[in-house]
Amino acid sequence: MTVVASKYARAENDLYQTEPWVTEALLRHFPVDWMTVWEPAAGNHLMADVLKEKADNVYTSDIAVYGRPHDSIYDFLKPHGVWPDVSAIITNPPYGKGNRQARLFAEYALTRCKGLVALLLTAKFDFGNTRTHLFRDNPRFAAKINLVDRISWTLDGVTGTEDHAWYVWTEKPRLPRAPVILYAGRSQ
Numbered sequence: 139m140t141v142v143a144s145k146y147a148r149a150e151n152d153l154y155q156t157e158p159w160v161t162e163a164l165l166r167h168f169p170v171d172w173m174t175v176w177e178p179a180a181g182n183h184l185m186a187d188v189l190k191e192k193a194d195n196v197y198t199s200d201i202a203v204y205g206r207p208h209d210s211i212y213d214f215l216k217p218h219g220v221w222p223d224v225s226a227i228i229t230n231p232p233y234g235k236g237n238r239q240a241r242l243f244a245e246y247a248l249t250r251c252k253g254l255v256a257l258l259l260t261a262k263f264d265f266g267n268t269r270t271h272l273f274r275d276n277p278r279f280a281a282k283i284n285l286v287d288r289i290s291w292t293l294d295g296v297t298g299t300e301d302h303a304w305y306v307w308t309e310k311p312r313l314p315r316a317p318v319i320l321y322a323g324r325s326q
């Protein structure tokens with residue numbers, strides 16, 4: 139994710155932790171009560187902790203451990219043969235160069251979960267012409283939640299220069315209507 143100027147080193151493994159209000163904003167529009175959720179890039183569980191307040195069960199995995207233990211160490215970008223059977227995948231994935239890791243995360247998430255998939259990505263992520271299969275041409279793409287407040291990736295209130303949004307895919311192909319655009323912020 140673009141949170142610092144390119145002359146600075148990026149965090150190892152793209153560990154940028156998500157302030158709780160960001161996940162709460164998603165859940166206001168897409169509740170996960172009674173769902174089984176997989177957080178596959180769990181980091182230090184800032185997102186998982188908010189999900190656990192509502193979901194029936196939250197399964198955590200990551201390629202690395204930063205303190206909080208995960209249910210498993212799992213490289214989400216490798217074509218593993220097995221994965222947990224869940225009703226939702228929700229995460230803030232690593233973005234990678236040119237957002238390539240983020241695109242792969244979206245593709246694998248949609249393959250591995252036929253229910254709700256919600257990814258926190260940059261606000262223009264859906265503009266790429268290599269991503270039309272995820273958005274314009276994808277009948278599961280249901281909503282984009284534009285975050286009207288900027289996220290502090292340093293968790294100290296200092297915000298970056300990048301806008302972000304939640305991208306949400308749902309279980310059933312959408313009706314013959316366009317996906318919706320919603321708005322959310324720290325307090326609404």
Ligand SMILES: C[S@@+](CC[C@H](N)C(=O)[O-])C[C@H]1O[C@@H](n2cnc3c(N)ncnc32)[C@H](O)[C@@H]1O
Pocket residue numbers: 151152153154155156178179180181182183184185199200201202212213214215216229230231232
């Ligand atoms: C942007 S952080 C998000 C952390 C957490 N979801 C949050 O929002 O607080 C990205 C996380 O992805 C993990 N990660 C990077 N590559 C991965 C991969 N191939 N498979 C699984 N996790 C990966 C990193 O270790 C890091 O914890």
